[in-house]
Amino acid sequence: MLTIDIRKRLRDYDLEVKMDVARGEILMLVGDNGCGKTTLLNLVAGLQNPDTGRIALDGRVLYDSALKTNIPPESRNIGYVFQSYALFPHMSVYDNVAFGLCTRGLSKSDIRPMVKDHLEAAGLWEIREAKAVDVSGGQKQRIALARALIISPVLLLLDEPLSALDVRRQANMRKELREMIHSCHVPCIIVTHDLRDVDCIGDRACLLEKGKIALTGGAQEVVRWEQCMHD
Amino acid sequence: MASNQADIGRFGERSLAEPVIKKHEAIGIPSRTREVALKTGLAILLTLTMAFIALPVVALFLKSPPETILRSLHDPVVMDALRLSLMTSTITTITIVIMGTPIAYVSARFNYFGKELADSLIDLPVIMPPAVAGIALLVAFGRMGIVGHYLNAFGISIAFTTLAVIIAQVFVSSPFYIRQARTSFEDVDLAFENAARTLGASRVYTFFHVILPIAMNGLISGAIMAFARSLGEFGATIMFAGNFQGRTQTMPLAIYTAMQGDLDVSLCLAIILVAISFVVIVLVKTLTRRVYKNVNN
Structure with a gap:
């Protein structure tokens, strides 16, 4: 189980996130550009540091401002797929x-x-x-x-893993990706722009707005969020 | 009535068509003429500039028959200067690379107190006249200099030695490497570094296995530029190291000295330096092109 409870002052707003991701669960993180999705992944991976809070994975503390614990990214054993792939x-x-x-x-x-x-x-x-x-x-x-x-890895972080693919390949990859991640039995957070990804890949979804979780629920509920957002 | 309509029609045709033709005449043809004039002007400017740069180089070769060059190559002044220049420039380049690489990386990646000042200091020797650099080094490391004074107490004398040649070259050439290396490190996407860290690489491992290889072409071209600048260094060297054959008389100093006696020796040394300059330009251009290819990828 991944437990996140962190705060970080960003340029335009405060990122304040409290969430849990169970082992084997795929959490889809959606939101507008600049709402803090990638920053949240970087904070969990240890590439950036929160101002305060705690990140723990299966009882192992990765970051705790009170205990002054901060495991460096190379010791966290997290599988991170970057948006640009960074090969x-x-x-x-x-x-x-x-x-x-x-x-x-x-x-x-x-x-x-x-x-x-x-x-x-x-x-x-x-x-x-x-x-x-x-x-x-x-x-x-x-x-x-x-x-x-x-x-x-003990945790998977995927930042827009399908965004660089053409539409037809995206459709094929969604199911494949879901199966591949589920076979790892680790918590997984996927950042996406595309609400079709949420339904096809995710188990649960969170809508991030200006650094705060605005909505959370089952992946199928996202279609209704879309209507809410359009309204 | 019909004739009126025809007139109106013709009038209409004319009124629509004529201004278009006039517009072409007013803007199109003169603009084409302007374009031709501009291109001709630029071509003349380019030709004159090329001639201005190429003429002295060509004159060097025309004034030095191959047999004279070959004969001068055996002159001890030429051999000593060539040996000393290559040795000092090589040591200088190695020193600059070892010293400048971490500085360039830190400057490219991190912010720290006084960074602006440090960057300006690093760039200072580029705009400082070499003679000023020479006298500055002399008052710093010379026998009576602020540091040299203490070194002298321990029997260490830097000025007017081969070490002084190297120090002068390092002082003058280091910005050429550090600036290029800094740009090369800045061009390495931070995502590569982050990816390496999440895959278990320490900062040091990431630097040597990811960042350094990606920035390598830029670093090599910077090192070549620094080597070339060291090879051509004159002002700071003559002020701080003097002009002693075999000890501090590098090729540019030997050219200057030989000018007063044997012009053939001067020309021989000059041609060697020109040849090296050509090789440097070709190498830097090739490597820089490869860097751009990497960046585009």
Whole structure:
């Protein structure tokens, strides 16, 4: 279970979020541009620090302002898929996926079968030698996901994972993504703009408005939010 | 009636069509002429500028027959200056890279108290006249200088030694590397760094395995620029290190000295420096083009 209760002063407003995400649950975070969605992911990942509050995962404190605890991002073991995918441009597809295992000091012989499994599962083994910048948008998304999953993360954070794909690929990827995430049995937060993602991928959804949770509920309820927002 | 209508029709046709033609005449043709005049003017300007830069270089080659160059190459003045210049410039470049890379990275990524001042200080030697740099180094590290005075008490003398040549070159050339390196680090998307951190990489691991390789082409081109600037350094060196053959007489100093006696030696050294400059330009252009390709990707 991921527990978040944090506050951070941003330029235009205060980000104040209190939420829980259960193990195996996919929480969809929706909201307008600049409402604090990506900042919230960065705070959970440890890339930015809250002003006050607490973030804990399965009882392990990741951040606690009262206890002055702040686990650095490299020790949090969180799988983060960035909006731009952030694939290392100087590395091959193989090296990108292997990166998280190399940082853990594993030997090449241990790394190879693990990378092979993940690349084969994602249909990327054939292009393992290609530079990460030279592959298609859909392949980049799969590489980014494989790179985040190979480290056996305890939490998954996905920032607009489908936004760089064309509409037809998005529709195919939604179901695939949901199955892939559910098979990991970890809490997952997905930031999205697209309300169709919420219904197809998510279990639960939160609407963030100027740093505060305005609405929360089941993923299917979002269609009604859309009507509320339009009204 | 019919004729009136025809007249009106013709009048209408004329009134609609004529202004259009006039408009073309008034704006179209003169604008084309203006464009041709502008292009011709620019072409003349470009040709004159190119001739202005190329003529002295061509003159250098025309005035130095190959056999004279080859003969001068064996002159001890040329050999000493060439050896000293290459050695000091190499040491200078290595020093600047080791010292300047962390400074450039910190400057690109972090805000700290006095950053503006630090950045301005780093850039200062670029606009400071080399002779001023030389005298400044002399009053700082010379025998009677504010630091040199104390060093002298321990029997350490910097001024007028090969070390002084290197210090003068580092002082003058370091901004060329640091500025380029800073820009290269700024161009590395923060998302790469963040991705590496979430994948378990420490700051140091991220720097050496992600940031440095992505910024590498820019860093190399900065180092080449610094090397070239060191090789051509004259003012600060002659003021702070003097002009002693084999010890502090680098190629530009040797050109200046030989000018008063043997012009062939001067020309030989000048041609070597021109050749190196060409290689530097080609290398920097190639690497910078690759950097842009990476950024676009």
